[in-house]
Structure formats: C-alpha cells, structure tokens
Amino acid sequence: MRSYYPVISALGLILMIFGLLIGFPLTVSFFMHDGATAAYDEALFITFAVGFAMWALTRHSKRKLRTRDGFLLVSATWLVTPVFAMLPLMFYLPELSVTDAYFEAASGLTTTGATVLSGLDTLPISINLWRCFLHWVGGMGVIVLVVAVLPILGIGGRQMFKAETPGPIKETTLTPRITETAKGLWFAYVLLTVACTIALWLAGMDGWNALIHAFSIMGLGGFSTSDASLGAFNSVPIEAVTIVFACAAGLNYATHYLVIVQRSWRPYRYDPELKYFFLVLAGSTVMLTAYMYAQPDHADLPTVFRLVIFQVVSMATSLGLTTTDYATWPVFAQLWILFLSSFAACSGSTGGGIKMSRAMILYKQVFAEVLLALHPSALRRVKFSRTPVATNILHAVLAFGFIYMACIIVLTLVLGGSGLDLISAFSAVIACLNNAGPGMALVGPAQNYSVLTDFQTWVLSFAMLLGRLEIFTLLVVLTPTFWRK
Amino acid sequence: MRSYYPVISALGLILMIFGLLIGFPLTVSFFMHDGATAAYDEALFITFAVGFAMWALTRHSKRKLRTRDGFLLVSATWLVTPVFAMLPLMFYLPELSVTDAYFEAASGLTTTGATVLSGLDTLPISINLWRCFLHWVGGMGVIVLVVAVLPILGIGGRQMFKAETPGPIKETTLTPRITETAKGLWFAYVLLTVACTIALWLAGMDGWNALIHAFSIMGLGGFSTSDASLGAFNSVPIEAVTIVFACAAGLNYATHYLVIVQRSWRPYRYDPELKYFFLVLAGSTVMLTAYMYAQPDHADLPTVFRLVIFQVVSMATSLGLTTTDYATWPVFAQLWILFLSSFAACSGSTGGGIKMSRAMILYKQVFAEVLLALHPSALRRVKFSRTPVATNILHAVLAFGFIYMACIIVLTLVLGGSGLDLISAFSAVIACLNNAGPGMALVGPAQNYSVLTDFQTWVLSFAMLLGRLEIFTLLVVLTPTFWRK
Numbered sequence: 004m005r006s007y008y009p010v011i012s013a014l015g016l017i018l019m020i021f022g023l024l025i026g027f028p029l030t031v032s033f034f035m036h037d038g039a040t041a042a043y044d045e046a047l048f049i050t051f052a053v054g055f056a057m058w059a060l061t062r063h064s065k066r067k068l069r070t071r072d073g074f075l076l077v078s079a080t081w082l083v084t085p086v087f088a089m090l091p092l093m094f095y096l097p098e099l100s101v102t103d104a105y106f107e108a109a110s111g112l113t114t115t116g117a118t119v120l121s122g123l124d125t126l127p128i129s130i131n132l133w134r135c136f137l138h139w140v141g142g143m144g145v146i147v148l149v150v151a152v153l154p155i156l157g158i159g160g161r162q163m164f165k166a167e168t169p170g171p172i173k174e175t176t177l178t179p180r181i182t183e184t185a186k187g188l189w190f191a192y193v194l195l196t197v198a199c200t201i202a203l204w205l206a207g208m209d210g211w212n213a214l215i216h217a218f219s220i221m222g223l224g225g226f227s228t229s230d231a232s233l234g235a236f237n238s239v240p241i242e243a244v245t246i247v248f249a250c251a252a253g254l255n256y257a258t259h260y261l262v263i264v265q266r267s268w269r270p271y272r273y274d275p276e277l278k279y280f281f282l283v284l285a286g287s288t289v290m291l292t293a294y295m296y297a298q299p300d301h302a303d304l305p306t307v308f309r310l311v312i313f314q315v316v317s318m319a320t321s322l323g324l325t326t327t328d329y330a331t332w333p334v335f336a337q338l339w340i341l342f343l344s345s346f347a348a349c350s351g352s353t354g355g356g357i358k359m360s361r362a363m364i365l366y367k368q369v370f371a372e373v374l375l376a377l378h379p380s381a382l383r384r385v386k387f388s389r390t391p392v393a394t395n396i397l398h399a400v401l402a403f404g405f406i407y408m409a410c411i412i413v414l415t416l417v418l419g420g421s422g423l424d425l426i427s428a429f430s431a432v433i434a435c436l437n438n439a440g441p442g443m444a445l446v447g448p449a450q451n452y453s454v455l456t457d458f459q460t461w462v463l464s465f466a467m468l469l470g471r472l473e474i475f476t477l478l479v480v481l482t483p484t485f486w487r488k
Numbered sequence: 489m490r491s492y493y494p495v496i497s498a499l500g501l502i503l504m505i506f507g508l509l510i511g512f513p514l515t516v517s518f519f520m521h522d523g524a525t526a527a528y529d530e531a532l533f534i535t536f537a538v539g540f541a542m543w544a545l546t547r548h549s550k551r552k553l554r555t556r557d558g559f560l561l562v563s564a565t566w567l568v569t570p571v572f573a574m575l576p577l578m579f580y581l582p583e584l585s586v587t588d589a590y591f592e593a594a595s596g597l598t599t600t601g602a603t604v605l606s607g608l609d610t611l612p613i614s615i616n617l618w619r620c621f622l623h624w625v626g627g628m629g630v631i632v633l634v635v636a637v638l639p640i641l642g643i644g645g646r647q648m649f650k651a652e653t654p655g656p657i658k659e660t661t662l663t664p665r666i667t668e669t670a671k672g673l674w675f676a677y678v679l680l681t682v683a684c685t686i687a688l689w690l691a692g693m694d695g696w697n698a699l700i701h702a703f704s705i706m707g708l709g710g711f712s713t714s715d716a717s718l719g720a721f722n723s724v725p726i727e728a729v730t731i732v733f734a735c736a737a738g739l740n741y742a743t744h745y746l747v748i749v750q751r752s753w754r755p756y757r758y759d760p761e762l763k764y765f766f767l768v769l770a771g772s773t774v775m776l777t778a779y780m781y782a783q784p785d786h787a788d789l790p791t792v793f794r795l796v797i798f799q800v801v802s803m804a805t806s807l808g809l810t811t812t813d814y815a816t817w818p819v820f821a822q823l824w825i826l827f828l829s830s831f832a833a834c835s836g837s838t839g840g841g842i843k844m845s846r847a848m849i850l851y852k853q854v855f856a857e858v859l860l861a862l863h864p865s866a867l868r869r870v871k872f873s874r875t876p877v878a879t880n881i882l883h884a885v886l887a888f889g890f891i892y893m894a895c896i897i898v899l900t901l902v903l904g905g906s907g908l909d910l911i912s913a914f915s916a917v918i919a920c921l922n923n924a925g926p927g928m929a930l931v932g933p934a935q936n937y938s939v940l941t942d943f944q945t946w947v948l949s950f951a952m953l954l955g956r957l958e959i960f961t962l963l964v965v966l967t968p969t970f971w972r973k
C-alpha cells in the first residue's frame with residue numbers, strides 16, 4: 004500500500020484543486036439566484052475534504068513519481084474525478100441514479116458530450132454551466148495529457164511528438180518540462196475561449212450562453228443548454244462562429260501557442276496535420292452536400308449546405324453539437340460523419356479518435372506495404388513531417404490502430420450481448436470511444452442515452468474513458484503484470 | 489502489350505484446363521439424363537477455345553514469369569475464371585442476369601458459398617454438382633495460392649511460412665518448388681475429400697449428395713443442394729461428419745500432408761495454430777450454448793448444443809452451411825459467429841478471413857505494446873511458433889490487420905451509400921470478405937443475395953475476390969504504380 008502513497012498524494016492534490024473549481028458554479032448560482040446553490044457547497048466541501056485527507060495522510064512519502072506511477076495517476080484521476088464531478092448533479096437532481104450521474108460527469112470530463120438528461124432548457128443556469136465547465140476542464144486535462152504526459156509514458160506512438168521528429172513542439176522555445184508546456188498550451192486555450200465567448204455573444208447569444216457554449220466548443224465537448232442542442236438558436240452567425248472555433252479546437256494547441264508567441268501564421272503552415280484536417284472536412288462537406296442534394300426530397304442548396312457543413316465539422320472534430328436531427332438522413336451520411344469522428348481531429352487538440360497523425364501514418368504504411376509487395380528490394384520507410392518514422396513508433400501506431408478497432412468490435416459485442424440493437428450498440432461505442440457524443444438509432448442526435456440499461460451505461464462510461472486515455476494508458480493499468488511486484 | 493504475353497499465355501493454359509473441368513458435370517449430366525447436357529458442351533467449347541487462342545497467340549514469348557507477373561496472373565485468374573464458370577449456369581437458366589451469374593460463379597470459386605439462386609432442390613443434379621465442384625476447384629486453387637504462391641509474392645506476412653520460421657513446411661521433406669508443394673497438398677485434399685464422401689454416404693446421404701457436399705465441405709464453400717442448406721437432411725450423423733471434416737478443412741493442409749507422409753500424428757502437435765483453432769471453436773461453442781440456453785424461450789440442452797456447435801464450426805471455419813435459420817437467434821450470437829469467421833481458420837486451409845496465425849501475431853503485438861509502455865527498456869519481440877517474428881513480417885501482418893478492417897468499413901459505407909440497410913451491408917461485407925457465406929438481415933441464412941441491386945452484387949463479388957486474394961494481391965494490381973513502366 005505504502006508504495007502507492009505518492010500517487011494517492013498527487014491524486015489528493017488534484018481533487019483539492021477540483022473541489023475549488025466547484026466554487027465557480029457555486030458563485031454563479033449564488034449571484035443568479037437560480038436555486039441550485041445548495042447543490043454545490045456540500046459537493047465542494049466533500050471533494051476538498053477527501054482530497055485533503057488523501058494528501059495529508061500520504062504526503063510524508065518523499066519518493067518521486069515514476070513512469071509506472073504515471074499510468075496509475077492518469078488513469079485514477081480520470082476514473083475518480085467524475086465521482087466528485089457528479090455530486091452537484093446528484094444533489095440537485097435526487098432522482099438521478101449513480102450510474103447516470105457518473106455517466107454524465109464522465110461524459111463532461113472526457114469531453115464526450117453524450118447526455119442522459121432531458122429538459123436541459125429548464126435546468127438552472129449554474130447546472131448547465133457546470134456540465135459545460137466540465138468539458139472545458141476536461142479539455143485542459145486532455146491537452147496536458149496528450150502533449151506533455153503521454154509522450155513520456157510512450158503511448159501509441161505519442162513519442163513522435165517529443166523527440167523523433169522536428170514537429171511543432173521541438174523546433175521552438177516550448178520547454179519540455181510539463182508545467183511550462185502546460186502553461187503555454189493553456190494560455191492558447193484560454194485566449195481562444197475568450198475569443199469564442201465574445202464571438203458567440205456578437206453573433207447573438209446572451210452572455211451566459213456564450214460562455215457556456217464557448218466552454219463546450221473549445222473542449223470539443225458538445226453539451227448544450229437545450230435538448231435541441233445548437234439547433235435551438237437557429238442562427239447562421241452562431242453556427243458560423245461555432246464552425247470556426249470547432250476547427251480551431253480540432254487543431255494542435257501547440258501550434259496555436261507558437262502562432263501567438265511568434266506573432267506569425269507560419270507555424271500553421273508547418274503543422275503536418277493541418278492541411279489534411281481541412282482537406283477531410285472540405286472534401287466531406289462537398290461530397291455529403293452533393294449526396295444530400297441528390298436525395299429525392301432535398302431542400303434548397305444553401306439549406307443543405309448549411310446543415311451538412313455544421314454536422315460534418317461538429318462530428319469530425321468530435322464536438323458533437325447538432326443543428327438538426329440527422330437521424331433522418333440516409334444511413335450513408337450518418338455513417339460517414341460518425342466515421343470522420345474517428346480520425347479527423349489533430350494530435351494535441353481536444354478532439355477524440357485515433358487522431359489525424361496516426362491516420363496518416365496508418366494510411367502511408369498500408370500503401371508502403373502494397374509497394375513493398377511489388378518491389379521487395381525497395382527499402383521504403385514511412386515518413387511523417389518529412390522525417391522517417393522510427394520502427395518502434397510505427398509498431399506503436401499500427402498496434403494502436405488495431406486495438407482501437409478491436410475495442411469497437413469487443414464493446415459492440417458486449418452491448419449487443421446485453422440486448423441492445425446492433426446499430427445503437429455500434430454507433431454508441433464509436434460515439435463514446437471517439438468522445439464525439441451522438442450516435443445513431445436509440446442514441447441518435449435527437450435521442451439521449453437515458454434509454455440504456457445500467458450495465459450498458461457503465462460499458463459506455465468505460466468506453467469514453469478508454470478513448471480519452473488513448474486506450475493503452477488504461478489497458479496498461481488493467482493488466483495483471485502492472486500490479487505484480 | 490507484348491510484355492503481358494507470358495501472363496496471357498499462362499492464363500490461356502489455365503482456362504484450357506478449366507474448360508476440360510466442365511467435362512465433369514457434362515459427363516454426369518449425360519449419364520444421369522438430367523436435361524442440362526446442352527448447357528455444358530457449349531461452355532466447354534467456348535472456354536477451351538478462348539484459352540487455346542490466348543495461349544497460341546502469345547506462346548512464342550520466352551520470357552519467364554517474374555514477381556510482378558505473379559500478381560497479375562493470380563488476380564487475372566480469379567477475376568476471369570468466374571466469367572467462364574458462369575456459362576453453364578447462364579445457358580441452363582436463361583433468366584439469370586450476367587451480374588447474378590458472375591456472383592454465383594465467383595462465390596463458388598472463392599469458396600464463399602453465398603447464393604443468388606433459389607429453388608436449389610429442383611435444379612438438375614449436374615448444376616448443383618457444378619456449383620459445388622467450383623468450391624472444390626477453388627479450394628485447390630486457394631491451397632496452392634496461399635501455401636506456394638503468396639509466400640513468393642510476400643503478401644501480408646505470408647513469407648513467415650516460407651523461410652523465417654521452422655514451421656511445418658520447412659522442417660520436413662516438402663520441396664519448396666511450387667509444383668511439388670502443390671502435388672503434396674492436393675494429395676491430402678483429395679484423400680480427405682474421398683474420406684468425407686464415404687463418411688457422408690455412411691451417415692445416410694445418397695452417393696451424389698455425399699460427393700457434392702464433400703466438395704462443398706472440403707473447399708469450405710457452403711453451397712448445398714437445398715434452399716434449407718444442410719438443414720434439409722435433419723440428421724445428427726450427417727451433421728457430425730460435416731463438423732469433423734469442416735474442422736479438418738480449417739486446418740493447414742500442409743500439416744495434413746505431413747501426417748499422411750510421416751504416418752504419425754506428431755505434425756498436428758507441432759502445428760502452431762491448431763491448438764488455438766480448437767480452443768476458439770470449443771470456447772465459442774460452450775459460451776454460446778450457455779448463452780442460448782439462458783434465453784427465455786430456449787429448447788432443451790441437447791438441441792441447443794446440436795444447433796450451436798454446428799453453426800459455430802460451420803461459420804468459424806467459413807464453411808457457411810447451416811442447419812437452422814439462426815437469424816432468429818439473439819443479435820449477439822449472430823455477431824459472434826460472424827466474428828469467428830474473420831480469424832478462426834488456419835493458414836493453408838481453404839477457409840477465409842485473416843487466419844489464425846495473423847490473429848495470434850496481432851494479439852501478441854498489441855499485448856507486447858502494452859508491456860512495452862510499462863517497461864520501455866524491455867526489448868520484447870513477438871514470437872510465433874517459438875521463433876521471434878521478423879520486423880518486416882510483423883509490419884506486413886499489422887498492415888494486413890489494419891487494411892482488412894479498413895476494407896470492411898469502406899465497403900460497408902459503399903453498400904450503405906447505395907441504399908442497403910446497415911446490418912445487411914455490414915454483415916454481407918464480412919460474410920463475403922471472409923468467404924463465409926451467410927450474413928444477417930436481408931442476406932441472412934434463410935435469405936439469399938438475389939434481393940440486392942446489380943451494383944451491390946458487383947461490390948460483393950469484388951469483396952469475395954478481395955478476401956480470397958488476401959487483399960494485397962488484388963490491391964497491388966489496382967495501384968497506378970503497378971502499371972507504370
């Protein structure tokens with residue numbers, strides 16, 4: 004037990020900070036008189052007290068955190084914080100089950116945005132603020148996790164962003180130490196969130212909705228203040244702003260930071276993923292607009308384009324806000340946008356899925372294998388960002404691509420085995436594993452996840468966490484080898 | 489054009505031989521007076537004449553076949569022979585469209601066993617014989633392709649069976665030359681087919697049905713003489729014989745050959761896939777029997793077991809014969825047996841899917857990556873058959889696993905885009921890509937593939953050929969690079 008003290012101590016610190024964050028909706032609730040104040044003070048006290056106890060009882064351990072502890076700390080943080088994040092929801096909505104409350108909180112922190120709640124429009128403003136604030140905090144966590152922690156843990160080829168390639172991080176002044184890196188990235192994150200809030204406000208949202216949705220958009224979360232999601236606003240300017248900032252959030256925050264620090268657009272030009280990210284979005288928009296316009300009962304072209312570009316960008320970036328019930332679209336269009344969510348977002352963004360960088364390497368490697376079969380003597384190495392990809396990184400990325408698909412199959416089988424229909428099961432797994440949000444059929448954009456059984460809800464909570472922790476981080480902790488002395 | 493002469497000449501020879509094979513159903517039809525004789529003589533003549541013309545016009549080319557030609561010859565053979573194999577079907581059934589006839593013939597030769605025909609019970613005996621004989625001939629082709637040709641072409645890690653590991657082929661007297669290897673494997677194939685015919689006959693089938701079904705079983709094809717498939721016989725002994733020989737056909741024929749030659753069971757013990765093949769079959773049978781018995785409206789245990797073990801073995805080996813309409817089973821059970829068809833069959837068998845050897849390597853590599861994340865310094869190499877897997881083979885297998893899944897996604901999207909419902913599209917792609925046969929929903933075990941549009945039928949014909957040629961063989965030929973001078 005004693006050997007876990009450093010992890011427990013660090014987790015205690017994180018919980019104390021997380022407890023203090025509950026002060027934000029508490030303050031808002033207090034000044035807005037929205038009747039939810041009582042839900043927060045208890046939650047704040049419990050979270051801070053538990054965190055303090057954990058920290059105080061174990062802080063005398065002087066041992067430093069090692070790689071092994073890193074896996075445990077990261078996994079434990081993402082598994083445990085939803086337990087405390089759900090407290091305000093449970094206190095305000097006593098009829099909410101623990102299963103559903105944990106799902107909602109995990110959906111917030113993992114920036115998945117799948118909800119079990121309905122009647123969002125009538126909830127107190129501070130509750131909706133808390134839900135979307137979880138996205139924003141989760142997004143902060145993700146950025147640090149992916150850019151600073153996972154490369155050290157060496158998960159799924161993440162190391163390539165550390166030293167092997169002259170990627171955006173290495174060639175500049177970003178210091179390798181986690182805290183400095185985190186500060187730089189958070190600076191870009193906060194700045195973009197402020198800009199997004201102002202833009203949404205200028206586009207016609209009231210101040211609170213603008214802030215709440217900016218949290219949701221920059222974290223690529225997808226919770227909203229209405230059951231109709233962003234469709235409730237029915238506003239072209241708001242949709243345009245959302246599209247712009249969803250695209251920004253889908254890029255590598257490290258690149259944003261460099262642009263801000265260097266006061267030059269050049270880092271965007273050298274980002275190895277950016278071009279393909281926009282190519283995929285633009286190509287899919289054009290293709291699906293044409294496809295939808297070719298349907299027998301199509302609307303006029305501007306309307307079709309407006310609907311398609313929003314759902315494409317929102318799902319491809321894994322934001323998951325919607326402006327229409329696209330469950331009424333042909334199944335091909337639904338599948339396509341669900342498919343986009345699995346790879347379009349860039350590394351170092353708040354998006355989900357396998358990320359554009361891995362998708363590029365996987366594509367190139369498959370292509371290289373085809374050529375290799377043709378010219379066995381040719382020594383062809385897959386390049387990323389103009390540099391050959393090291394063998395260990397290539398293995399890691401290939402294994403990641405494979406296990407990602409294996410997770411989809413296994414979890415779909417588990418949900419199917421529990422009685423869920425195949426389309427709902429498959430799409431729910433993809434939507435949760437990619438941290439995208441809406442799926443198809445029973446869990447489609449106009450539905451919500453409350454129809455699922457407790458077992459199915461837990462499976463999907465697990466899928467969200469698995470996706471957010473890039474699968475391996477959590478898998479490593481779940482192996483018996485990890486716990487062996 | 490001249491540079492393709494050696495390929496055209498070889499293809500001409502293959503077609504001449506294939507034309508002569510049409511003499512088999514012709515003879516049977518002649519002596520059985522089943523009224524289909526006229527369908528064969530024309531087909532025989534056309535096939536032989538075309539083959540002869542191709543060979544005669546190009547035979548003066550003295551250049552030997554190179555690796556590049558190998559890809560073209562293999563792909564062309566599998567694409568072109570169905571064109572001639574479908575002639576007897578078209579002549580006897582003039583209402584059959586070219587699309588459907590090609591699908592049926594390709595389904596036969598690729599040993600997929602998906603059919604567009606109904607009213608099988610009333611067809612002349614020689615037509616059903618021809619359909620199942622295509623399975624058997626296709627199975628012969630597959631064995632040679634996989635064991636002798638693909639290792640030379642270096643497809644998807646097949647080389648590992650050639651020289652890199654002390655697998656069953658290398659450690660013994662099997663000569664490496666294609667013709668010798670082929671003869672040995674065919675000897676085992678013919679011997680097992682004879683044994684299967686006798687066993688089916690002893691189990692109660694009449695002679696012709698025994699022979700026809702032996703062709704279907706040993707090629708792991710799945711065509712039958714009845715719309716109700718093997719369910720029409722409703723006989724425990726026949727099902728038991730089918731299970732035993734389907735398992736035999738799902739093993740590596742090279743291992744069978746060694747057992748026959750060495751007159752010892754030892755080669756089975758050293759086959760690196762055999763143990764896992766039977767473990768998967770046994771585990772799935774036990775699990776699904778328990779699952780089906782736990783359903784509210786279950787039958788008695790022996791009946792459940794009898795149904796489960798037959799469908800599990802039949803689908804896992806990718807045979808695809810059925811004894812019940814398992815579309816009425818819970819979706820989990822249907823998905824599970826479809827899932828089994830994607831990996832359970834061994835290399836060098838007549839089965840489809842990625843094969844047990846690749847599945848084992850993929851599983852071990854993912855597991856190794858998890859351990860590697862935990863102990864970055866540990867140098868851990870994936871082993872197969874007690875030998876470390878070479879890096880190039882590992883890459884090839886990982887890329888194969890990835891592109892296999894990518895094909896499923898892309899082809900499902902294409903079928904979905906053409907208007908097919910998602911479950912039918914997904915299951916049809918898996919059933920055809922794995923050369924298994926029955927899918928789910930519209931293409932389920934009690935349905936047939938005639939409900940599909942022409943476009944969808946061609947897509948699935950392509951899927952069968954793609955699966956049978958282990959994807960890369962066909963992909964290589966489809967790249968522009970291949971055709972560049």
Ligand SMILES: [K+]
Nearest residue numbers: 115224322439
């Ligand atoms: K999301």
Ligand SMILES: [K+]
Nearest residue numbers: 600709807924
């Ligand atoms: K089959």
